[in-house]
Amino acid sequence: xxxxxxxxxxxxxxxxxxxxxxxxxxxxxxxxxxxxxxxxxxxxxxxxxxxxxxxxxxxxxxxxxxxxxxxxxxxxxxxxxxxxxxxxxxxxxxxxxxxxxxxxxxxxxxxxxxxxxxxxxxxxxxxxxxxxxxxxxxxxxxxxxxxxxxxxxxxxxxxxxxxxxxxxxxxxxxxxxxxxxxxxxxxxxxxxxxxxxxxxxxxxxxxxxxx
Numbered sequence: 235x236x237x238x239x240x241x242x243x244x245x246x247x248x249x250x251x252x253x254x255x256x257x258x259x260x261x262x263x264x265x266x267x268x269x270x271x272x273x274x275x276x277x278x279x280x281x282x283x284x285x286x287x288x289x290x291x292x293x294x295x296x297x298x299x300x301x302x303x304x305x306x307x308x309x310x311x312x313x314x315x316x317x318x319x320x321x322x323x324x325x326x327x328x329x330x331x332x333x334x335x336x337x338x339x340x341x342x343x344x345x346x347x348x349x350x351x352x353x354x355x356x357x358x359x360x361x362x363x364x365x366x367x368x369x370x371x372x373x374x375x376x377x378x379x380x381x382x383x384x385x386x387x388x389x390x391x392x393x394x395x396x397x398x399x400x401x402x403x404x405x406x407x408x409x410x411x412x413x414x415x416x417x418x419x420x421x422x423x424x425x426x427x428x429x430x431x432x433x434x435x436x437x438x439x440x441x442x443x444x445x
Contacts, residue, residue, distance in 0.1 A: 242297055242316050246323075249290060253324040256286045257331025261342045276347060279332070283351040287325060294320050318356075318408045322417050325352035329421060333428045345425050346383070352421075353390075356407040357414055363393030383429050387422040394418035 260282040264275040294317040314322075325348075332348045334340040353360040367389030371382025396402075397410035404410050 242294070242320065245294075245297055246320055249294070249320065249324050250327040253286065253290065253327035254331035256282060257328035257333075257345075257348055258335030258337060258342070259331075260328075260348065261332045261335050262337055265338075265343075279347045280351055283328060283348040284355070286328060287321070287352065287355050290324050291317070291321050294324075313411070314408050314413050319413060322352075322356055322408065322414070325356060326417065326421055326424075328352065330424060333424065344383075345428055349421060349425060357394075357410075357418075358405050358407055359397045359402055359410055360390055360394055360414070360418060364390040367393075380429075384426060387426050387429075391415075391418050391422045 260279045263282070264278040297317075329345045329348050329352060331342075333342050333345040335342045350361065350364065353364060364386055367386035368379075368382055370389070371385040372379065374385070375381040394410070394415045397404075398412060398415045402410050408414055
């Protein structure tokens with residue numbers, strides 16, 4: 235049975251907190267394999283992130299009223315439903331949990347792996363933009379992944395804005411528009427801040443080159 239907007243509002247806090255804790259768990263468990271340079275670290279992070287997004291997405295959809303609109307995009311024709319909006323922000327909480335797990339004194343990974351999984355599921359335009367931006371960054375930096383990250387983040391945010399302005403069809407996931415652009419701005423800002431803070435080098439190496 236679908237609930238109302240109040241029900242979703244009540245559940246949003248616990249769901250975002252659960253997302254954060256899931257991200258922290260993903261990093262903590264994968265770090266055991268990462269210390270030995272095992273590719274399974276990458277697979278574990280992808281699996282945990284995708285599982286959370288799938289379960290959370292189903293739960294949110296069941297709780298959300300039909301045709302509910304996100305407050306952030308209320309004045310735009312490119313609106314998101316309540317379930318889509320909450321799924322995005324819960325996914326962002328998972329990314330933050332990966333970057334700042336409480337069990338590691340808030341010193342975790344780069345957040346890049348869960349971020350890619352979140353956008354691949356929810357925002358294919360941003361996913362493709364991030365891949366193109368990272369590939370271009372690798373070409374400019376001579377194949378060095380870490381220096382390529384800032385350019386990739388900037389390109390991803392630019393793609394989000396252009397997709398909003400030109401009203402690109404997303405294909406799947408959420409619509410390109412104001413709320414997705416706002417989300418991309420917050421997400422890329424958090425990832426860049428973690429990059430400046432010096433994310434675990436082992437994490438970066440496994441993320442881009444699991445071999």
